[in-house]
Amino acid sequence: MRRTARRTARRAAHVLTGTALAVIATAGFTAPAHAAGAGTRAGSLEVYPSTAVPGGTVSVNTAACGEGGAATGDAGAVGAGRFPLAPRAHEGEAIGRFRVPPSAQPGTYEIVAECAAGGRRVTGDLVVVLASDRQPAQPVQPRGSVKTGVGGALGPDPVQTAAGVAALAVAAAGGTWLLHRRARGDGI
Template identity: 60%
Template structure:
């Protein structure tokens, strides 16, 4: 009995259902939590497009500790935004943050509290640094790809030569 095709068809159907459900939930404009994982004492930004560009919302982060806050309209971004601080006493875990728009729409988002210090991540849309940073540490060759390739080739030749010598010595019985 061939089960490959029915299993593949079932997997395709599940995947298609997941992709068709995604746009419907995305159009509701859930509550975005940034950063999604924060440590106690850090500041968290929440925002939503569900309230419209001029809408406000009453937020609640009581599950993690700070309690109620107000999301104010950010007309330039077309969303309502607020910030709150994760209390120093917050325990690790996942907490639901809610916001009720002035029109009655309720949106939620999850905040993960972690005891590990989070690396500072760039804000969405912020420029990301690129390129070589001259720190005085690292290899003597620098970022030149020609010199790097030459160095790797020299190491490969040395490794091949050493392997050949060891192989030759073991064949002659002189180990």
């Protein structure tokens, strides 16, 4: 009997956890996104900055060509033409630069690099935006509180706080109901 009660409690805990996670996921909470372009992966072309304005300079690098490998870059899609990627001595990467033409239109463009030895081809994306669309160069210092949907009653948005608390209450009530049903033997 104790074993059955433990098993039931364990299953109920799994159901409650799953219900709570589902509620949190549907409420718009997400895990932090992995920083794009945080380090070069072998076999890829890193474009930095990945978002540029017409007339801006862009750097590209790759480790796909091996230690001391050179490459030829092609930014023809954005109208910049071909450019060299030279090997960097201490990091095993080839690096190059090109200028986004002032006449470039906003959009996403594929930048290509082809290794001199072996002809291996790697690509990366460049997003061109107008200067008015670009985020400010200086980082903005955060102010205020984090809007998570739960928190103190004196939070900046009581409607969001109430919605978050209500969602968690519904999840807890649903899990309790399922636990009670299972304990009675009704099944799920």
